[in-house]
Amino acid sequence: MKPLGPIPPYFEELHGELAIGGRTASALVKEAGDTPLFVYSRDAITRRMAELRAAMPDRLRLHYAMKANPYRPLLEFMADLVDGLDIASGGEFEQAREAGYLPREISFAGPGKREREVFAAVRAGVTLNLESEGEAERALEAGKTLGIAPRLAIRVNPSFELRGSGMKMGGGAKPFGIDEDRVPVLARKLVDEGANWRGFHIYSGSQALDAEALIETQANVLALAARLGKEAEVPVPHLNMGGGFGIPYFDRDSALDIAAIGRALQERFADLPENLRETEFALELGRYLVGEAGVYLTRIVERKVSHGLTYLITDGGLHHQLAASGNFGTVVRRNYPVAIATRFAEEPSEEVNIVGCLCTPLDRLADEACVPQAEIGDLVAVFCAGAYGASASPSAFLGQGSAHEMLV
Amino acid sequence: MKPLGPIPPYFEELHGELAIGGRTASALVKEAGDTPLFVYSRDAITRRMAELRAAMPDRLRLHYAMKANPYRPLLEFMADLVDGLDIASGGEFEQAREAGYLPREISFAGPGKREREVFAAVRAGVTLNLESEGEAERALEAGKTLGIAPRLAIRVNPSFELRGSGMKMGGGAKPFGIDEDRVPVLARKLVDEGANWRGFHIYSGSQALDAEALIETQANVLALAARLGKEAEVPVPHLNMGGGFGIPYFDRDSALDIAAIGRALQERFADLPENLRETEFALELGRYLVGEAGVYLTRIVERKVSHGLTYLITDGGLHHQLAASGNFGTVVRRNYPVAIATRFAEEPSEEVNIVGCLCTPLDRLADEACVPQAEIGDLVAVFCAGAYGASASPSAFLGQGSAHEMLV
Numbered sequence: 001m002k003p004l005g006p007i008p009p010y011f012e013e014l015h016g017e018l019a020i021g022g023r024t025a026s027a028l029v030k031e032a033g034d035t036p037l038f039v040y041s042r043d044a045i046t047r048r049m050a051e052l053r054a055a056m057p058d059r060l061r062l063h064y065a066m067k068a069n070p071y072r073p074l075l076e077f078m079a080d081l082v083d084g085l086d087i088a089s090g091g092e093f094e095q096a097r098e099a100g101y102l103p104r105e106i107s108f109a110g111p112g113k114r115e116r117e118v119f120a121a122v123r124a125g126v127t128l129n130l131e132s133e134g135e136a137e138r139a140l141e142a143g144k145t146l147g148i149a150p151r152l153a154i155r156v157n158p159s160f161e162l163r164g165s166g167m168k169m170g171g172g173a174k175p176f177g178i179d180e181d182r183v184p185v186l187a188r189k190l191v192d193e194g195a196n197w198r199g200f201h202i203y204s205g206s207q208a209l210d211a212e213a214l215i216e217t218q219a220n221v222l223a224l225a226a227r228l229g230k231e232a233e234v235p236v237p238h239l240n241m242g243g244g245f246g247i248p249y250f251d252r253d254s255a256l257d258i259a260a261i262g263r264a265l266q267e268r269f270a271d272l273p274e275n276l277r278e279t280e281f282a283l284e285l286g287r288y289l290v291g292e293a294g295v296y297l298t299r300i301v302e303r304k305v306s307h308g309l310t311y312l313i314t315d316g317g318l319h320h321q322l323a324a325s326g327n328f329g330t331v332v333r334r335n336y337p338v339a340i341a342t343r344f345a346e347e348p349s350e351e352v353n354i355v356g357c358l359c360t361p362l363d364r365l366a367d368e369a370c371v372p373q374a375e376i377g378d379l380v381a382v383f384c385a386g387a388y389g390a391s392a393s394p395s396a397f398l399g400q401g402s403a404h405e406m407l408v
Numbered sequence: 409m410k411p412l413g414p415i416p417p418y419f420e421e422l423h424g425e426l427a428i429g430g431r432t433a434s435a436l437v438k439e440a441g442d443t444p445l446f447v448y449s450r451d452a453i454t455r456r457m458a459e460l461r462a463a464m465p466d467r468l469r470l471h472y473a474m475k476a477n478p479y480r481p482l483l484e485f486m487a488d489l490v491d492g493l494d495i496a497s498g499g500e501f502e503q504a505r506e507a508g509y510l511p512r513e514i515s516f517a518g519p520g521k522r523e524r525e526v527f528a529a530v531r532a533g534v535t536l537n538l539e540s541e542g543e544a545e546r547a548l549e550a551g552k553t554l555g556i557a558p559r560l561a562i563r564v565n566p567s568f569e570l571r572g573s574g575m576k577m578g579g580g581a582k583p584f585g586i587d588e589d590r591v592p593v594l595a596r597k598l599v600d601e602g603a604n605w606r607g608f609h610i611y612s613g614s615q616a617l618d619a620e621a622l623i624e625t626q627a628n629v630l631a632l633a634a635r636l637g638k639e640a641e642v643p644v645p646h647l648n649m650g651g652g653f654g655i656p657y658f659d660r661d662s663a664l665d666i667a668a669i670g671r672a673l674q675e676r677f678a679d680l681p682e683n684l685r686e687t688e689f690a691l692e693l694g695r696y697l698v699g700e701a702g703v704y705l706t707r708i709v710e711r712k713v714s715h716g717l718t719y720l721i722t723d724g725g726l727h728h729q730l731a732a733s734g735n736f737g738t739v740v741r742r743n744y745p746v747a748i749a750t751r752f753a754e755e756p757s758e759e760v761n762i763v764g765c766l767c768t769p770l771d772r773l774a775d776e777a778c779v780p781q782a783e784i785g786d787l788v789a790v791f792c793a794g795a796y797g798a799s800a801s802p803s804a805f806l807g808q809g810s811a812h813e814m815l816v
Contacts, residue, residue, distance in 0.1 A: 001726075048667075052587075067805075067806050070804075070807060087807075088766070088767045088807070089765075089805030089806050089807040089808050090807075091805075091806075091808055091809050092806065092807035094807075095807055109767060110708045110765060110766075110806075111710065111712075111719075111721050111763070111765065111767065112721040112722060112723055112725075112763075112764065112765025112766075113709070113710075113765075114709050114711055114723055131710070131712075132710055132712040134711070134784070135710065136712060157714055173714040173715035173716065173717040173719075173761075174714050174715075174769070175712070175763045175769075176767065176769075179714050179715060214416055222474045246522055257532065262457075298694045301521070301522050301523070302519065302520055302521075302539070302540055302542060302543065303542070304519075304539075304540040304541075304542065304583070305563055306581040306582050306583070307580055307581035307582075307587060308581065309581040311519075311581075311583045313519050313520040313583055314520060315520055315522055317520075322802060324721055327735065327736055327737060327768070328735055329735060329768075329770045331739065342787045353581075355519070356520065357497075357518060357519065357521075357522075359475065359495070359496045359517060359519065359610070360737075361553075361582070361584075362737045375657070376542070379636050390804075391802070391804045391805055391806075392802050392804075392805045393802050394730060394799070394800050394801050394802050395802070395804065396798075396799045396800075396803065397475075397477060397799055397800045398475050398496045398497050398499075398799075399495070399496070399497040399498075399499030399500035399501075399502075400473075400497050400499055401543070
């Protein structure tokens with residue numbers, strides 16, 4: 001038997017079923033028309049945001065990194081909850097605009113921005129987090145062509161990394177950002193050339209569950225920004241401190257202690273270096289805001305036994321849930337939190353392998369999981385499906401089609 | 409420095425550039441309108457099919473497993489080259505129909521067929537490769553409801569595996585097919601209940617480069633089919649022997665010796681068990697037919713140095729080339745064959761990391777690769793992009809959009 005990850009605290013049982021936003025899984029599927037279905041809970045997101053606001057210093061701005069989940073109704077919903085939006089492509093910019101975000105609320109990071117994306121961002125007044133000297137040239141050029149002072153920040157490739165993070169984005173050679181030692185010259189140049197200078201973006205890792213590591217990294221980020229500003233003799237109007245707040249996916253993962261992070265940040269903010277006292281600070285969070293608010297519901301279409309092992313085969317799979325299948329940046333596959341949504345009140349009674357419908361052994365949703373006995377027609381819930389699910393999976397694979405999505 | 413995989417033999421140099429189907433990479437991109445672009449070569453596919461036909465016994469039918477590449481023009485092109493089509497979903501059935509395939513040329517495997525997919529397949533006269541006793545019941549029921557004798561075969565979960573295959577699909581508990589020992593009873597029942605009995609489907613692995621392993625597996629498949637037919641006292645009108653023919657992706661991979669496989673199969677066919685003498689044999693190939701015919705072209709949008717390492721950042725990435733990035737069923741990432749398409753005649757002169765444009769360290773196309781010095785605007789070619797590329801990648805990720813595709 002292999003353990004399942006911990007079910008996020010935002011869901012209840014109703015009439016023996018998993019309930020999301022006060023409605024049963026069956027009722028939600030009925031409304032959506034079919035499985036597979038991603039359900040995102042407004043209530044879960046609202047509660048998460050409230051917890052975060054309560055824990056963090058008031059002056060800290062919270063940005064949403066839409067790469068986590070660009071589903072339009074969710075993107076629109078986030079607009080009222082956050083203080084800014086972080087995008088990673090021209091395509092995301094279009095989606096953000098259509099969802100009602102104003103360009104000045106948006107910052108754009110990405111190591112491979114096309115020239116036309118740079119141009120469009122400058123024209124619209126989006127803040128560009130510059131990832132190279134070349135991109136800086138192109139942005140300044142676009143500003144000159146358009147007669148606009150481009151809103152420019154520098155994404156720094158920090159020499160430190162976020163300890164224990166799922167993905168390291170700093171500490172050595174990286175395609176992201178500009179190495180620390182080359183930043184001051186460029187910052188000075190941007191200011192001298194009349195850019196609308198916005199400051200720094202320092203992102204050192206993602207999916208960390210260790211508050212101490214995040215506290216240490218945030219201290220490093222503040223110190224680095226202060227040093228770079230000083231060396232360049234430029235102000236730091238804005239500092240995007242990155243994100244990195246993780247969520248528990250796997251057995252023995254514990255929720256991040258945001259209270260500790262908030263306290264540490266409060267202390268830092270009370271004792272800022274001179275050149276950061278007027279700075280606007282922001283955290284850029286995606287997964288942490290929406291990841292645990294999403295549930296993927298898929299129906300069991302087959303129950304079979306092979307060599308003594310029971311398989312529950314669903315109508316979903318890795319084409320919607322690549323990360324949960326263990327095939328996205330994972331070395332050793334572990335089970336996400338998974339449950340039989342239509343038997344949410346029942347005790348686990350058998351060991352099964354829950355798989356997707358694709359003709360590939362990669363398509364696994366839960367290995368050797370102990371769950372209540374389920375039959376064809378029952379619904380399986382995969383939790384932590386609110387981030388890097390639908391949009392980060394190969395939905396065209398094997399002609400299975402996209403999943404439904406709904407915000408409740 | 410890390411080695412690159414071997415470039416498939418179907419491409420040439422023209423005016424200093426990579427040429428596909430007699431046209432330069434630049435010209436193809438110009439015609440497509442933009443990068444990233446998948447180019448699939450008719451000529452490469454035709455040559456591959458001719459080599460295969462020449463090597464294999466005449467009586468062996470060659471099927472195309474469209475999961476490898478469902479791009480419509482390619483699917484239509486394959487129709488004239490192959491003897492049948494293997495599908496894995498109702499969605500693929502729709503695509504196949506639109507591409508002009510007849511239902512009787514099609515067989516449908518997949519462990520999680522929905523009831524409506526079974527019904528539609530029976531109604532249309534598609535052969536169902538049954539993966540469980542439950543599915544058999546549903547297919548027979550559909551036949552009764554429709555007054556049709558359903559075309560049914562049994563997918564067997566063999567007790568042997570394909571040695572050295574990239575993905576094992578047999579040899580122990582699996583969600584695929586029906587365990588050997590339960591097959592005879594079911595086969596007998598299908599015949600007794602008046603199904604249009606088609607025989608067996610035995611698929612034991614994929615992406616094998618060792619001819620001896622495939623020869624051994626094919627011998628096992630023939631023996632198993634003969635034994636199952638005998639035990640069930642049913643004929644074996646058709647035997648889908650699976651596929652498993654691999655292509656070289658990585659350094660030191662060698663092309664599969666299909667001549668050896670063909671000779672061995674010829675010998676087997678000359679000495680078949682009594683109950684297989686009239687059998688129609690088929691191989692089900694996807695990757696082997698089209699994988700090496702495809703090239704992914706992406707443009708360098710940034711050239712930068714970080715901590716002494718040079719990065720070439722392209723406008724493509726894992727959202728189109730998940731497998732090449734090393735994130736699809738891979739434990740240790742290795743480089744696919746990659747080249748600077750616009751400097752195809754030049755000697756390698758520097759070591760670079762070629763990455764995609766996504767804001768994630770997972771987005772790698774070539775690590776520590778030695779290539780000619782390339783600049784912004786140059787095109788990068790990723791080879792072996794004809795199978796499990798565009799349709800098997802998360803194209804919506806980070807709003808980057810789908811790649812262009814063309815068949816030349």
